[in-house]
Amino acid sequence: MRSIALVLDHLLCSGEPEMTLTVNRNMLPARQTEACDGVVWCGNVDYWYHNRGHSSVRMAVRLAKRGMPTLWINSIGMRMPVPGRTEIAWSRYTRKLGSMLRGLRRDPETGMWVYSPLFVPKYSPKGIELNGRLLAWQIAVLRRWLGMKHASAVVSMPTMGPAVERLNWTRTVFERCDDFGSMPGADHATIAPLERRLVTGSDVVIYVNEGLMEAERGLSSHAELIGHGVDFERFAQERPEGRPPEGPRPNALQGLPRPIIGFYGGMDDYRMDRELLVRVARHAAARGGSLVLIGPAQMDLSSILAEPNVRHIGQMPPNDLPAFAAHFDVGIIPFLRNEFNESCNPIKIKEYLAIGFPVVASQLPAFDPYDGLIEQATTHDEFLQAIDRALLDDTAERTRARRATVAEDSWDRVTDRIALLLGCPPSAEGADASAIF
Structure with a gap:
């Protein structure tokens, strides 16, 4: 396993300058000054079989429809389904395998790129760090292929944080949509530190729950309560x-x-x-x-x-x-x-x-x-x-x-805020993308 990790690190470090491995693993790379030319959204659902009504998907597809190159990375999960202990475990295996076989696809309806990554279904600290190397390498290749030289990242699933930490970004946003460390069946001792790393290391942490935001007040350099929209x-x-x-x-x-x-x-x-x-x-x-x-x-x-x-x-x-x-x-x-x-x-x-x-x-x-x-x-x-x-x-x-x-809580307004936080170019309404920082 260690040899695989070293090979992946070598491949990653041989890429373009903005895709090099960071030295300080507890902090995300410093954001670049260039305007964002693409968004990589490390999602907390699988686009091919989960409900696409989740807030993450609503925002990501709107960015894509606005013409912002957007790559959705399907979730790698936080726990291994165990037959006899996890409900519908075999169904979960089948769904994930079918998703992974799709590889990279472009959704014709939204224009968003969707990728089902290769990963090792092991959620120990060492397994998560190995997946960080593996996933970072895949994202680096996809960014290069899609021409995203100055991409921004959104992380919605804490187990995907180690991958984002290994790449340089224009800006990084942690979408704190749930307290995954308290999720039944998840390993709190493993997941909570990953969330803490993202809270303290991201450029921005966005919350949908005011109580969770208050509980973590002062931990992040920039916290925003964005809530949800509605059509x-x-x-x-x-x-x-x-x-x-x-x-x-x-x-x-x-x-x-x-x-x-x-x-x-x-x-x-x-x-x-x-x-x-x-x-x-x-x-x-x-x-x-x-x-x-x-x-x-x-x-x-x-x-x-x-x-x-x-x-x-x-x-x-x-x-x-x-x-x-x-x-x-x-x-x-x-x-x-x-x-x-x-x-x-x-x-x-x-x-x-x-x-x-x-x-x-x-x-x-x-x-x-x-x-x-x-x-x-x-x-x-x-x-x-x-x-x-x-x-x-x-x-x-x-x-x-x-x-x-x-009546006034539109998803377009929520997406406007996310676009600004990601450093995306101004919208048609002329919003100042630099005004947030």
């Missing part, structure tokens, strides 16, 4: 009167009795409260209604799908979601109240509010700004009672209040 018009137009559409439902929703209690998004064992979902399904059934789950099943849903009034619809493009979600009578966010979710900030809360239906969520800090507009619950019984209240709360006045809260 407001796209969601609001599906329920123009604030009520479920009167026309035909999508085929996948045909025949479902109302009320429809719904959730969409990725379903992971460390996010979702499985027991609560079973209880929600039975609660809906007692009222003659249905539970609808839309999104990729990244956990075992068998106990939930055993309920006769539950319908699971697989992953769909983000642009198709509003037409389905518009038929929900209540939107729910049934998350576990654990340390990891304490630092989350789900995009779907703003999308739910833009659609306008009543919302019931597990009580978490990210939802506190919407107190009075949504129902929050700390126990399962409270959650079920909140659903009953929400079903009586679907008035035109309440719909207008929900929508007004997020």
